[in-house]
Amino acid sequence: MIPNRRYCVLKNLKLVKYTEAWAYQRSLVDKRINNPNLNDVLVLLEHPPVYTLGTGSTVDFLKFDPQVSEFEVHRIERGGEVTYHCPNQLVGYPILNLRYYQQDLHWYLRQLEAVIINTVANYGLKAYRIPDLTGVWLEEKKIAAIGIKVRRWITMHGFSLNVCPDLTGFQRIVPCGIVDRPVGSLAEFVPHITLDRVRVDIAKAFAEVFQVKLIEEISSDTGKK
Template identity: 35%
Template sequence: MLKIIDLGKTEYQEALKIQRDFFLKKRKNPEIGDIILITEHYPVYTRGKSTKREHIPDNLDAPIFEIERGGSVTFHGEGQIIVYPILRLKKNLSVKKFVYILEEIMIETLKEFGIRGFRKEKFRGVFTERGKIGFVGIKISKGISMHGFSLNVNVDKSYFSKIIPCGIKDIPVCNMADFIPGVKTIYVKNILISSILKKGRRKLL
């Protein structure tokens, strides 16, 4: 059974604790239900295991947390939908395929708004003609996933300009609002949840 929980807007530490608690329970007893947490964070930077020193300046204007996911540094803020799937993955589902499905959920969501999203070779995440719009960073332990993906709707992009997002220097970050001015996060969230239930549920569980 899959349960989707909308946490609303959260401080990063708060959501991380909820996520880790579910993850540890799930890893201890994989038979308990799968959970997907959805949230928006107040401004925060997170750095994954592949972050290099040159990706982050000395002085940032928001807190930064070092976490156990893959990938480099990124920003989370209001106007960005974040999805944390805490799932028992199918035994034949590789990490690469899992990431592919998460990207596909974002691509399908963008398509509903007439925005063409696509992958780029050698990079994780989702890109558009105007820049990177979707981000993926995960951890899998004993077949259980945590962390996840984020989709920019109308987030303050100036925070990204202070770092090298995902360690990629020459590709800008963009929002859905760059294509559809005035687009509402709540509406995108509803479409995103529908994409998760239609595409992700069938392939992930």
């Protein structure tokens, strides 16, 4: 046990349908609103191909008609514009009670960026922020997107890091509404990188940045937590 550190349950899931993970997040948030003493949670998973739009995002950044599209599209309650999720992209959903950290959303966003930056540093790479934008870049390519929602200081949604995905799906959108900066992946800079390796590194970076003690719980069932 690490003295004075808050516990955070690490749930390593595999490929989870977006709507199932979305409902799961809401259930975790509801439980912590009802009982603020529950441990925090970090969910790590992948999604099948899906597009999501933030609350105030515009469909102008879609290069297809969502009303007649074959692609799965959801408008959700996070901030930010449209993004794309797919296999081999690592998605993290921290369910944290910010009353135990800092009740400051800008601070929280910068902490999530720090998690990604510290993770990428394990591979000898220097990722970075861009002023006035949210996310993480590596050699002019955006490798991680961040979008959050907070209810009564309980967080949901989170970050996505392109580890070794097929980036084709990003060609159908203007990712995060940024027209002049391409999307990239870690695999472009670290050949043979694997999602399993990055899972370990990102969990370690998360624990260090947020100063929590992770308790790992591995399961493939999002409906019985």
